[in-house]
Amino acid sequence: MYQEESGLVIQECFSLSQLESPERVTEGDSVRLTCKSSCKLTDTPTFIWYKHSEILTTGTNGDKLLLNPVRGEDAGRYRCGVLGHTLASPDVYLNVTYPPKNVSVSINGSAVIVKGDSVSLICSSDSNPPALNFSWIKEETFIGSGRIFSISKISSDDNGEYKCRARNDHGEKYSDPLTLDVQYPPRNVSISVRRSAVIMSGDSVTLSCSSDSNPPAQINWFKGTKYVGSGRIFNISKISSDDNGEYKCRAKNDHGVKYSDPVTLDVQYPPRNVSVSIHGSAVIMAGDSVTLSCISDSNPPAEISWFIGETSVGSGRIFNISKISSDDSGEYKCRARNDHGEEYSDPVTLDVQCEFMMVQ
Known part of the structure; x- marks a missing residue:
């Protein structure tokens, strides 16, 4: 009991x-x-x-x-x-109150951020009472407040590290930084040339292509419309007159393509392949008109001088003799000269024939 x-x-x-x-x-x-x-x-x-x-x-x-x-x-x-x-x-x-912890930033959007996209960053925090004060910092600069930070029409200027700060009555805590990597097509594509002021035949010339893009662009080179190479650097060792022309580079990534403005390579060299041609009949008779032309390959164009033997008789690409006489017979040659050198043609012989009249 x-x-x-x-x-x-x-x-x-x-x-x-x-x-x-x-x-x-x-x-x-x-x-x-x-x-x-x-x-x-x-x-x-x-x-x-x-x-x-x-x-x-x-x-x-x-x-x-x-x-x-x-x-x-x-x-x-x-x-x-x-x-x-x-x-x-x-x-x-x-009920245990505590300051924010486990503060983190998440992205509301696609895995790849492309220029022009709309992106929202969301700040998450574990705290009691719940954090009501959220601040956003981009690389130590305050940029906004609120649990959600939105960027409409994002650009490359928005690239960088973002973090949020959560605060309640008991304290505050920052998230680890989150990096925004905004991708965009190539822009500001240009060519720089490493060379002396004057490009001479035999020189080494290097062309560099610069491009602003994300991800980095693939670079291709063109001379005129012809593909000539790839890579950021295009080198021509022992350049020749065959390399003269307009060059441009093309930058391409997953988001677009852009060409540079063309750059002209002007390879200079002394006169070469100097020769004389005769315009007229095969047989030169006294009184005929005879034209001699001097042909020369050079850059810059050569100054032309004419000689009979060692005597200077004129200048210019064309040497004309009207009403030629026997006194004009002899060996003619031209000299082509520019800033880089000179060269003489092989001589051409003018043999002026006279008509003989029979006297009865």
Whole structure:
């Protein structure tokens, strides 16, 4: 009878038990939960502690549960009971406040960001109370506030590292930086030439193609419309007059293509292949008109001089003799000269024949 009464007393007393907890708890505090009864228990009870209906095995000490230091994850519903009895105390919710942690930035958009796209950055934070103050920083410069930061029609100027700062009453924390890599087609494509002021036959000339693009562009080279090579550098060793012409480079990536303006290579060289041609009949008769032409390959164009033997007789590409006479017979040659050298033609012989009249 006593045991039944004792048991009844335990059950009735325990049914009146209450769990005491502090009203305000901040992460890092020392928290003690106490299981209290409204009447005296006749036996020495063994207390059991629960969190969300799961039995706790650490931090318990009889009618007390010690959380030191308390953490954000310790928040939850607690209750206590006595071993051997089914009754338990009412639940008490432990609310642990803490500053922001696990702050991160995510992108709402496609994996590849292309110039002109609309991009939203979202700041996520774990904190209690929830963070209501969000700030955005691009490479140490404040650029906006709010949990979401939107960029419409993004450009290459928006490239860089972004991070957000979450703040509540207990503190603040920055996210790790997130890099925006905006891709765009080639632009500002141009050619630079590494050479002396005057390009001479035999020189080495290097053309460099510059392009602003993301991802980096593939470079191809053209002389006129003919493909001549690839790569950012195009080198011509021992350049010749055959290399004269307009060159341009083409920059191409996944988002577009662009050509540079053309660059003209003007290879200079001294006169060569100098020769004289005669315009007239094969047989030159006295009184005929005879024209000599000097042909020369040079850059810049050569200045032409004419000689009979060693005597200078004129200048210009054309040497004309009207009403030629026997006095004009002889060896003619031309000399082609420019800033880089001179060359003489082989001589051409003019043999002027006279008509003889028979006297009866």
